[in-house]
Every structure is written in C-alpha cells, then in structure tokens.
Amino acid sequence: MEFPWKRNLIVLWLGVFFCSTAYSISIPFLPIFLETELGVTDHLEIWAGIAFGITFLASALISPFWGSLSDKYGRKPMLIRSGFSLAVLYLVSYFVTDPYVFLVVRLCQGLLAGFVPASIALVGTNTPEHKTGYALGVMATSGATGTIIGPLIGGVVSYYFGNRNAFLFSALIVLIAALIATIWAKEHNFNRSAKRSHVLDDIRQAASNRLFMSLLLLTGVANFSVMILEPLITIYVKSMGVSTSNASLSAGIVFSAVGIATLIMAPRWGKIGSRIGFGKVLLIGLLGSGVGNMLQFFFTDIWGFGALRFGYGLFFAAVLPSINAIIVRVTPADFRGRAFGLNQSASQIATMAGPVIGGLLGAWLDIRFVFIINGLLLLVCAFMVTRRSWEIPAAAAAEPVAKVRTEQP
Incomplete structure (x- = not known):
C-alpha cells in the first residue's frame, strides 16, 4: 500500500493553519489587553514590543534543540509536544493578572513552540521526491491563511466576548491542531536508533x-x-x-x-x-x-x-x-x-x-x-x-x- 502522503499533507496543513490562527488571534488586542486587563499604563509601546518580541527570541534560541530531538525521536512527537504545550499556555494566559507573569508565559510560548517547523520537516521527509515542491508550496498557504484569518477572529471574539476569552479560543484551536496531529499524522520508516546529536x-x-x-x-x-x-x-x-x-x-x-x-x-x-x-x-x-x-x-x-x-x-x-x-x-x-x-x-x-x-x-x-x-x-x-x-x-x-x-x- 502506498504511503498516504496526501493525507499527511492535508492533516498537517490543517494543523499549521490552526496553530498560526491561534497565535495571530492575539495580534489586534495585545496592547489593549496589557493596558485594560493587566494595568500597564506607562510605556505601553515598550511593553507591547517586548511581549511580541520575547516569544520570537525564545523560539529562535530553542529551535535547534527541538530540531535535534525531532531527528532522534521523530517529528510527530514534536508536533504533539508543541501542540499540547501551547494549548496549556494559552489557557494560562486567560488567568494571568500580572504583566510580568504574562511576559513569562509569552517566553514559555516561544520555548515550547515548534509545531510549524516540525510539520514542514515531516512533509519534506515523508513526501515523494517529485511531489516535494508542490507539498511545501501547499504548506506555505496554511500559515498565510491562518495569519489572515487569525486577526479577524481575534478582533471579533475580543469585541463580543472580551480579550481574555480570546485566549480561551486560541487554546481550543491549538488543542484541535494537537489532536489532529496525534490521531492522523503519520511518520514513515523513522529510524529511532540514531544517536541524538548536540x-x-x-x-x-x-x-x-x-x-x-x-x-x-x-x-x-x-x-x-x-x-x-x-x-x-x-x-x-x-x-x-x-x-x-x-x-x-x-x-x-x-x-x-x-x-x-x-x-x-x-x-x-x-x-x-x-x-x-x-x-x-x-x-x-x-x-x-x-x-x-x-x-x-x-x-x-x-x-x-x-x-x-x-x-x-x-x-x-x-x-x-x-x-x-x-x-x-x-x-x-x-x-x-x-x-x-x-x-x-x-x-x-x-x-x-x-x-x-x-x-x-x-x-x-x-x-x-x-x-x-x-x-x-x-x-x-x-x-x-x-x-x-x-x-x-x-x-x-x-x-x-x-x-x-x-x-x-
């Protein structure tokens, strides 16, 4: 039976789409959340910039480590780890009342990220050679779609249900991505006997x-x-x-x-x-x-x-x-x-x-x-x-x- 790379592509497209959507949901209201919910009134622009940037910085520093683990233990375990971790962290964001704690949560989001690169690596590794370009092109549309739709959803949810509830919505969306990857994503003939590198x-x-x-x-x-x-x-x-x-x-x-x-x-x-x-x-x-x-x-x-x-x-x-x-x-x-x-x-x-x-x-x-x-x-x-x-x-x-x-x- 031929390995179902097309099914993998659909499953991972949905996962990356949900993950990108969940992240971008907070973009429209993050500065407002800092001001109205966490009491940040002085230097709001600096706080907002740090809240955005700290996630990217942490992710940049930790990504090689997660990449090393994915080559040792598989890309699918990295999808599961990242998906469920981010779902928990978005849920934690709902309960945060202190701006410094919120920065710590944003830092952890960067440290535990990795769903998107693991998905791309899995698609690249488990797709026939002559179909790789098409598959990666399709994967590029998933993040773009999530980035387009996420701010719109975030604006609507925060307007009608409040800023905090938007984090609950993000947690639910990432949880769906994690479940999709856990149940349907497949990794073909992965060699787990290899020694993990530093x-x-x-x-x-x-x-x-x-x-x-x-x-x-x-x-x-x-x-x-x-x-x-x-x-x-x-x-x-x-x-x-x-x-x-x-x-x-x-x-x-x-x-x-x-x-x-x-x-x-x-x-x-x-x-x-x-x-x-x-x-x-x-x-x-x-x-x-x-x-x-x-x-x-x-x-x-x-x-x-x-x-x-x-x-x-x-x-x-x-x-x-x-x-x-x-x-x-x-x-x-x-x-x-x-x-x-x-x-x-x-x-x-x-x-x-x-x-x-x-x-x-x-x-x-x-x-x-x-x-x-x-x-x-x-x-x-x-x-x-x-x-x-x-x-x-x-x-x-x-x-x-x-x-x-x-x-x-």
Missing part, C-alpha cells in the same frame, strides 16, 4: 554545508523584508489621506492582500519549481518581489498601493517554499529536523529584528525610502542566487551534510 555539533555540521548556510541567510532576509514593514504600513496608509478611524481596516486589507496572493500562487510556484528547478523559481521570486517593493515608492494612492502589494505577494509567494524545497534536497533525512530547526531560528531572529529596525528607519527616513531599501535587499539576494548552482541531485542529499558542497558555476 546543538553545537549540529551548528558546526551545518556550517560545513555552504549552500545550506546560504539558505539560512536567505530565510532571514526574506522574513526580515516582510517584518520591517510591520510597524510602517498603517502609518503609511494614514499618510495617504485615510482617516484615523479607517486606517486600521485599510492597513489590514493591505496586509491581507499579500496573504491572499500567497494562497493563490504558492502551490503553483511549487509545481513550477518541480518542473524547472527551485533555484530558478527562487530567483524569479526574489527579482519580482524586489522590484515590486521598489515600485511602492511611487504609489501614494491606497488602491494602487494595495494592488501593487498584491502583485508583490504573487512573486514573494515563490521565495520561502523554494527555500524549504531546496533544504529538503541538500540535507539528508536524518538531519532534516535539525535543518528546519535552524531555519526556524533564522526566521524568528529576522521576525524579531524586522519591526525594530523598520520602526527606527521609519523615524529617520521617509517611509517610501524603506520600500527602496527593502527592494534593494531582495535584489542583492537575487544576485547571490545567480552566483550558485541550487539544483542538487537527490543522491547528494543522501550523503552526510558535512560532505555536501556547492561551488560557484
């Missing part, structure tokens, strides 16, 4: 693979390019003449445009990558999104700006799935959990740094110049992609990661 050894082993390290850099830059605009979009929308009362809604629509474009194009880029090569798709995505970012400099109309953001999203949808697909090709199966753990660390560090640097640049420069800087950064990455051969034969990936080498053409 994180420092993993980092040294990964560092010997020049191509993999380049992919980590690209992951960081790609996520940074998204998050650097996080604190600026709403301000930029207001500068276009949108009223303060409508700015949040208009900015939400602009943010959603990129997510909707990802839903449309990510699976298609996966199929194209399987046909022409993921290195070429990665190059197309970086060039298109880099130019798309720079063109936003010239738009001061909300509708034109939103349409261009959508066009940018159509190209950017190619970037992260292509990186994930190449990681699968250049790392052996017994290193893949650690590879995606390190990839998650790069992503989380960039996610944490992006809003901070974006806010600083927005304070020093006209926001339109941030689009230029962002576009140039992606174009530099595109140039870097042209300097390497990214199509690695499947046989090379079966070698120890330290032996995989990619020279410039």
